[in-house]
Amino acid sequence: MGLILTEDQLILRNMAKSFFDEKSPVERMRRLRDSQDTTGYSRELWREMGGLGWIGITFPESVGGADMGYSALGVVLRECGRVLAPEPFVSTVLLGGNALLIGGSDKLQEELLPKVSSGERTLCLAFQEQGRFAPYAVSTSAASDGGGFRVRGEKRFVLDGHVSDQIVTVARTAGSSGERAGLTVLVVDADTPGVTVERSELLDGRNAAYIKFDDVAVDAERVLGEVDCGAALLDAVFDRATIGLCAEMVGSFEEAFERTLEYLKMREQFGVKIGTFQALRHRAAHMFGEIEFARSVVLDAQSAIDDGRDDVAECASAAKARCSDVAHLIGGEAIQMHGGIGMTDEEEIGLFAKRLKAAELTLGDANYHRNRFAGLRGY
């Protein structure tokens, strides 16, 4: 598959663009934040997206999906990124959904995925325990107990965890924190006794939960993939989630850049438009190049998944390393070039800078992914 949108994807892009422009301008995200909305996003809008087939756009038709692949999902996510729509694509589709799709039994998939695709149910992935992305640093334990497991431990930074119906949980059945071997992925119903979920708000207006598992009983049928071999499943999930997150990031930094460019063309100081200053022109030109390059790497990563290529992991890390660097650059420059007004909460550019910072550090920053890329390339 190529690096350009197909006819179908161009149609999808236009649809998604009109949808978000009409129903989800950036001020909607601000309203959700300011009203301390208990969900943090619009369940109604999420179900509408389900009706349009966008939630399950990468899922097979057998579970209510559209089976259109990541190139199509990327089109939708980019438009989400343009308007900072906080709907739970990352938590429900990219993390929880992929864990079920790649590791779930037919029975589990049939039980959960159709309702996920329609927008009725949401998921999350509870994996992180430390203050940075380290997928195998897991101490939460799942002890064998008759036909099932007893889960004990604490998770942090569980995106959309406070409203998820099912918590896909990474626990250790063997070994010690940091080891790849000995991880097991389980589906825990959020209303199981012993599960406590506390919501915290993030700088970008989204939310992440602190989840405590206090001797929580989980049936053996709720295991995704193989017991002790959860790392392989997680790797595949994180690769796909990372690539999806990158598609959203592209939308956000493109929009932040376009708004900044408009500002350079409009704002006057010293009697001239500030865009006439070469110091700013050169930086704008450099930003344009950074964005174009990031976009190419992301498009290629999407088709790596869709074409079943064997370099998905490498593509995911290349994409996130690029996008994280570009997110940092554009977020910083967007505020700088807006000057004082860029520091105000009223001006929307700051909302982009915050979302870009959050996405930059989610699922591994640029350093993490360059190290991973190096490892995959044999150095």
Added chain:
Amino acid sequence: MSSTSIEEFRQEVRSWLEKNLPQELRVGSRKGLPKDSLRKWTEALVSRGWITPEWPTEYGGGGLDRKHAAALKAELKAIRAPMITSFGTMMLGPTLLEFGTDEQKQEFLPQISRHEVVWCQGYSEPGAGSDLASLQTRAVRDGDDYVITGQKIWTTGADKADWIFCLVRTDLAAPKHEGISFILFPMHQPGVEVSPLTLIDGSADFSQVFFDGARAQAKHVVGPVNGGWTIAKRLLQHERTTDGGSEGGITGAMKETLADFVKREVGVENGVLADPQLRQRLAQQEIEAKALKLTMRRAREEARAGQTARDIGSLGKYRWANMVQGEQNLAMLALGTQGLGWSGPGFEDTHLERTRAWLTTRADSIWGGTNEVQLNVIAKRVLEIPE
């Protein structure tokens, strides 16, 4: 020819290459190859018109359409054939095809496609680098001739060239872009003096060229008199597109990838490069190379699909220069003081080669429009920020 299917044509090219390209030439570069077999290989290409495959056969070209020419290029690349390209094939030829008179095409194109005449490019002057249009070399009409006085610099291969395509000022009173003409004349004549320049990397491929009463025939002005700037810019586009798409730059010509080089110099312990900082930088460099390649490919696909009119030639040149320089900067860090050798014992050839390459690539952000000029072009043409 173009009526054969691409697959049949590829087959034909492959068997032709087996017959005509000796094993010793299949090394991907022209450097240091035995002159005799290189000459025979050139003659073989010429006999098919394949030095200039897309040019019409009446001018000695191969008469291939775009698809067949691309197939030929792919086969030549696959077998690592040494490319016989020159200023004539890459720049002057396409320019004459677009702007030349029938007479000029008849006179010059067949010589180029037969690889008989060596051309050089008379553009830059000591006072006209980035601001090329301020050039001062003058051409004054004298009967059927022009008389040329002035000086050019950075003229690649001037000491070996038979002819020059040259930008000269033909109207002193006109605004600077409107008094320039594009003219062709022989180098071997009184009034032309070539003085090679030694560069910081020790090479001497460039020259200064001095004109003191050199003569050009008036019929060898390409395009309208005083209309040379349009042609000059068009030719520079050929130069930029030739370059932005190439992979690996100077490193591409080296026998070893950057990663292998750094691994060997720095060492790998348990599958991890011994220096964590260099590991980060090498990954960054490899991702940049991947991104550049993908972006140029995307631009081609978009153009083909008619999806965008964005001109990313300047972006390609700018990022290509950064990438090539980044590679050599990294190589120098990997080498440490082993990268400081110039001659004498204690330094391997692969080390000396990298040191020279580091110096050579300083030029990549200067020639063909400096990085700063490319950024200006992007800001103005692509981002449309008013000046």
